Amino acid sequence: MPSHELTASRDEADAAGAGAVRLDHVTHRYGRGGEALTAVGPVDLTVPAGEFLVLVGASGCGKSTLLRLIAGFEQPTHGSVRVSGTGPRPGRTAGVVFQTPRLFPWRTVRGNIDLALRYAGVDRALWPRCRAELLGRVGLEGTEKRRVWEISGGQQQRVAIARALAAENPLLLLDEPFAALDALTRERLQEDVRRVTDRTGRTTVFVTHSADEAVFLGSRIVVLTRSPGTVALDLPITLPRGDIGAEELRGSPEFAELRTHVSHAVKAAAAA
Template sequence: MSSSEVTEAAGATAEVDTSAAGSVRVEHVTHRYGRGGEEFTAVGPVDLSVPAGEFLVLVGASGCGKSTLLRLIAGFERPTRGAVRVSGAEPRPGEAAGVVFQTPRLFPWRTVRGNIDLALRYAGVSRAQWPERRAELLARVGLEGTERRRVWEISGGQQQRVAIARALAAENPLLLLDEPFAALDALTRERLQEDVRRVTRRTGRTAVFVTHSADEAVFLGSRIVVLTKSPGTVALDLPIPLPRDDVDAEELRGSREFAELRAQVSHAVKAAAAA
C-alpha cells in the first residue's frame, strides 16, 4: 500500500449513530501522562467512530497507545483533550462495557461458579436467575460442567474463558478486550479466537480488541485500525471484507484473501512503527 493510500484510509471515519447502544465515538482525543518536563503524549489526536455491532481491532507496535485508548473507551481514564462517548454518553467504569484483560484476574479462592455469580450480582441480575444465566454464559464459552472447579484446577485457556463469560454477564452492548490471549499457547489462542468471534457474532455486541498480531487482527476483525508509534494516531483504517457467518476457521485462515489482508496489515504496522 502506498503512503497516499494509507493517508486516505486513515482519514476515513465512518458516519454512525453515536447514540446507538454499543456505539463508540472518539472525538479529537489526546491523552497525556506526567507533568512538567516529565509529561508525554501517549495517544492523539485520534478521531474514531465504531458503529454498533462492529468488531474493531486496534493493532500496532508496543507502546503505541492501544491499551490507553481502550482504557479511555472503558472510562477508566478521561482524555486530556477531546471526548469519548459510548452509547451516546460519557463512559463510566463497570457500566460502559464488559472488559477482558491480558490476565484473567479471577478470584482464585472462588470456584468457576463463584466467579460468574459475583459478576451476575454486580450486574444486578436477580439471584433466582443466576443458575439459568450462569449455565448460558458457561455454554457460550464452552465450559459446561466446570462450575464447581476451583480457578487453580483449570487451565490458563479455561481461566480466560471464565473471564470472557464474566465480562458477558452484564449484557453490556460493548465488549473491550486488551490482548486477552497474549500469554497463551498457539493452539489455545486460536481456539479462543474462534470462541470470541462466535460469541460476539451471536450476541451482536460491539467489540474493540487490542493485539500486536496482524494474523489475529484479520481473523477477528470486521475492521482494523493500525496506530502509529507513540503518540498513537490512526495510520490505517481498513474494513475486512471476509465472511463472518458459517465459515470454517481453517479454510478462512488458509485462504488467499486472508493472506493478502494479513500481509497488508503487517506492512502497515511495520511502516507505522518506523515512521
C-alpha cells in the same frame, strides 16, 4: 442538506447507537509539565454498534491507553469519549477482559460468574440459568464447581470472557487477552470470541499486536502509529464471518493477502 452535514449526521447516529463508540479529537498525556508524555492522539474514531474493531500496532503505540479511555478507567487530556452517546462509566458501559484473567482464586468458576451477575444487578433467582448460558457460550459446561487453579490458563480466560458478558451492556473490550497463551489455545479462543460476538451482536474493541489475529477477528482494523498513537490505517475487512470454517478462512488467499497488508502497515507505522 450539504454532503458534509449528511456525513456528520450519520456519524452522530452511529455514535449514539447501543454500544457505539465515538472518540473526538482525543489526546491523552501522562505526567505534567516538561515531563509529560503524550501516549495517544489526536484520534478521531467512530465505531458503529455491532462492529468488531481491532486496534493493532507495535508495543507502546497507545492501544491499551485507548481501550482504558473507552472503558472509562481514565479520562482524556483533551477531547471526548462517548459510549452509546454518553460518557463511559467504569464497570457499567462495557465488559472488559484483560491480558490476564484476574479471577478470584478462592472462588469456584461458579463463584466468579455469580459475583459478576450480582454486580450486574441480575435477579438472584435467575443466576443458575444465566450462569449456565454464559458458560455454554464459552464452552465451559460442567466446570462450575472447579477452583480456578484446577483449570487451564485458556479455560481461565474463557471464564473471564463469560464474566465480562454477564452484564447485559452492549460493548465488549478485550486487551490482548490471549497474549500469554500457547498458539493452539490462542487459535481456539479466537474462534470462541469470534463466534460469541457474532452471536450476541455486541460492539467489540479488541487490542492486539498480531496482524494474523486482527484479520481473523475484525470486521474493521485500525493500525496505530508509534507513540503518540494516531490512526495510520483504517481498513474494513470483508471476509465472510458466519458461513466459513476457521481453518478454511485462515487458509484462504484473501486472508493471506490481508494479513500481509496489515503486517506491512504495522511495520511502516512503527518505523515512521
